Amino acid sequence: MTRPVPAAPPAMAATYVFAICRHVDEGVLSRLPGITTAPVRTLPFERLHAVVQAVPAAEADRRSWTERLSDPGELERCVRAHHQVVTAVAAHGPAVPMALATLYRCEERARQALGADAARFHAALDRVGGRVEWGVKVYVSSASAATEADRTTVAPARVPAGPPVSGAGRAYLERVRGTHRAREQSRRAALQAAEETDRALRGLSVAARRLRLQDPQLSDCRQAQVLNGAYLVDEDQTARFTEAVATLGQRTGALIELSGPWVPYSFAGEDGAHGDR
Template sequence: MTAPGPTLQNHTATYVFAVCAHIDHHALATLPGLGENSPVRPLSLGALTAVVQHVEAARFSEDAWRERLSDQGELERCARAHHHVVSAVAARGATVPLPLATLYRSDERARHGLRQDAERLHTALRRIEGRVEWGVKVYAPPTPRPAAAQTPAPALSPSPSSSSSSSSVGAGRGRPSSGDGRAYLDRKRGIQKRREQHHDEALRAAETVDTAMRTVAAASRQLRTHAQEPLEPRRTQVLNAAYLVDEKRYDDVARTVTALRRSTGMDIEMSGPWVPYSFVGEV
């Protein structure tokens, strides 16, 4: 996102990747950043340091950025480049990643804007120091399907008005008997009830997973679950969460997830460790 103010007019703008306590410019020298003709470098904010790069202002104006958003390939390239810099800095110490396309008209404006946010940045750095983010996603297995023979359509009984004559209109047609219709509806209701029970059980299992993960985490966030997957098997995501965990507790995380897979029978995906993107905005 572009820093507050009118559309960028200068030839260059200051792109900010992240903020950390300190980093030497030699640690940034080999990073390509966004592929511009300027180095990724530190920008002193006093007690803090921003990691920045000069970029061509016209290529990052609001109009230009909207155009990039419509180009999935270009957007992914920028996101990967941004993340690469953030990860490299985070490997050397606590780092607060800034949102993609955070720009200021100049270094001085970047200093002014970031110093105004210094208290929040200091708090975020203290919170994530020595910690990483782990992602955990829980999927409910597909709802068991009853055998086709268990849910037949209602049987057709002869209509009172039907005739055996080949010339009779509607000959050979029938209608469901009332008994068969009720049985069919009961079976359908039973299927729906089993689906609801299956989903409720999955939600309880997801809660069990979240509770166990929070015992090894310093903080947690539940994220929006994804839509049901379009391909078979049709798994339903019932938990999408992030956990802020001390770096030294990797083995605890792995053991906890392994035990939960065994005890809940759920499909649990674990990813990480990541830069704590999910925990730098809530301070």
Template sequence: MSTLPADRISATGPDAPHPTITCVFAVTDTPPREEAVSVAQGHDGGGPLRVLAAGPLHLIVQDVPAAAFGEAALAERLNRPEELERCARAHHRGVETAASAGPVVPMPMATLYLDDHNAVRAVTDRAASLRTLLDRLRDRTEWAVKVHGPGSAHASGAAGDGPADGRSYLRRVSERRRTEREERERALARAHAVDRELRRYAVAATRHRPQSEQLTGRSVPQLLNAAYLVDDGRRAEFVRAVGELAREARRSAVEVTMSGPWIPYSFARPDEVARPDGVECDAHREVGP
């Protein structure tokens, strides 16, 4: 869940000076067409999306009610899963609108300022790094690749086969565990090989934390959860490489899946400019991939 930085929060209440505050979805240097902005939908209860100029940069913003988007009210809403999903989808719609004409730097969900002036000032203070990042993302998109390893169901009956004496049982259990460990090591090696190969086609790559089986809805472990920033001109090469790797992996009961192209959320952060092959500790938003 996103938190609201202290310098962006509106103090709401009976004496609040602003009935609305400015929500910023994204920054771009190529403003989208007016007709694209006019049909886009932002947060429920807010005004229409609009383009706000900040020197050579442009913000996609929305006026939202201060009473509903103040720190306490928003924190309470985002603690409810259905509200969190609703806000995340609205945020993604705003980012997609910004990305309809050119490269985009998505802001964190619920990036709020007291008014337009404060929003513009915050962006102009970072204009140099934002322009560098936009140049880096231009004509590039994100692709998500996940690798899932084999389960252990095929070995589950091993301990129950053969004689029932304790020594034989323990030996079979030990053998089963060794077999499962060796299979997992081979599957991990395959996942690392997939990652190494795909980095050859990408200008940057990052590994997110593998998702749990509860999140994936699958009974096999996720061995790789990676994102790749790929030049649009190399899209066909990248897709073809993933297809070949997926076919090879199937021989060892490892599955490789791909989704995209996506807005490059995973690479739209200033620290990624200096860390093109970073490894994340926490999974990024996955409104997209």
């Protein structure tokens, strides 16, 4: 029995693009909700398939999407829906994830713009095929506990010139200096651990990227982040890679957080974003 082909979107609709792939299971797409109520389907171009969904024209302008993504609840819904589609597509073969809210004003414009980038998409698919992305984060270890006086008093940057300080004052300054030294040693050790970790994991990866460090206030971790790395690893090297991360944590004494495996977002080479395309 021939499976019915999803109907093309109405003329007055924008086209949202989730991912680019070479092969896709239409049956898998039909079970995905996506961003809107329209069916998730494919748009063929240049021996490739774009996984797309129609968005009503009235909801597709920059202002509408800025407002939508400014709402935390709606942002979370869109991120989850986008990732769900990308993950489902990548489970059946290499996929190039597109940025959240990649929109074209119509289907024909999407086909033309994506077709112009076909060579880059083919190269990206070759690069990520049979590979996954792992995230590795390294955090600064806590310095030795300071005394209550040290925690509540601002330490001078240097010993002021003047008469010699008393024994009690000298002891206080030594405690302050000791606290500063401990913190500086902890910071240097963490930076060294970050460099050692990154260097070792690059040797086990096909490609690697150092991403922007995350603000501690945006995560549950109260410690400062000194490495936020993404590593593209052959699937058959997964065990070796994860074991290396565990060994590095034990050897350096650093707090190392491993996440993944992920669809290779960081290595897809797609920097697109919403626009009037």
